[in-house]
């Protein structure tokens with residue numbers, strides 16, 4: 778199976794419960810959800826004319842809509858040839874759950890890597906049981922997609938992007954129908970706005986949720 782890859786890089790996980798952990802990021806191409814404030818809009822479209830060779834994707838100096846096709850085995854070989862030391866692989870996008878991620882995660886697990894999926898929960902999550910799943914629920918986005926109950930149920934971590942009181946209302950509504958017993962709940966301020974951050978802090982205190990602040994953006998790293 779081939780995956781459409783926008784970029785692969787090694788950095789520090791900047792969000793959620795693995796914040797601070799060195800990680801290899803695999804960013805897959807394609808997302809139909811259309812969040813107005815999305816920070817990776819260059820991954821939305823899959824333009825066949827923008828398919829390029831792997832070396833071009835690895836040489837990217839800035840975000841582009843170019844992508845390359847890779848199998849799980851080719852990704853493993855790449856991780857080794859790049860000399861990556863991280864053992865945590867974050868599969869994100871775009872919307873990674875548009876793809877069947879089982880072959881990729883199984884290959885990575887067999888080679889000793891741990892996997893984490895960053896997903897909006899708008900597609901069925903096809904991953905092995907060992908994968909850590911972070912669902913960032915999307916409600917009322919312009920693409921007409923919405924988070925699935927099955928995705929919320931599978932989530933190990935729910936990381937909700939917030940900027941307004943209504944986002945908290947939406948999260949409370951989603952949690953109403955979800956057994957949160959073993960799940961970590963995070964609020965993530967949208968685009969580092971001061972108002973959004975203050976709101977997130979206030980509601981984290983009120984409901985005993987955790988704060989996720991996109992550490993990489995404060996550090997100016999990928």
Ligand SMILES: C[S@@+](CC[C@H](N)C(=O)[O-])C[C@H]1O[C@@H](n2cnc3c(N)ncnc32)[C@H](O)[C@@H]1O
Pocket residue numbers: 808814815816817869870871872873895896897898912913936938965966967968969991
């Ligand atoms: C770019 S998305 C890709 C994965 C998947 N499509 C999703 O939405 O979870 C990765 C994470 O970044 C978050 N995100 C995107 N744009 C953001 C922004 N401007 N501010 C804060 N978080 C943002 C998403 O909610 C998600 O948790």
Ligand SMILES: Nc1nc2[nH]cc(C(=O)O)c2c(=O)[nH]1
Pocket residue numbers: 788789790791792817869870895993998999
């Ligand atoms: N450092 C870093 N941490 C991240 N955590 C989730 C990210 C994402 O785009 O999914 C991300 C990202 O783009 N960079």
Ligand code: SF4
Pocket residue numbers: 808809810811812815816817818870871872897915
């Ligand atoms: S679902 Fe994720 S990638 Fe898609 S538009 Fe929303 S934040 Fe961006």
Ligand SMILES: [Mg+2]
Pocket residue numbers: 816817
């Ligand atoms: Mg990001």
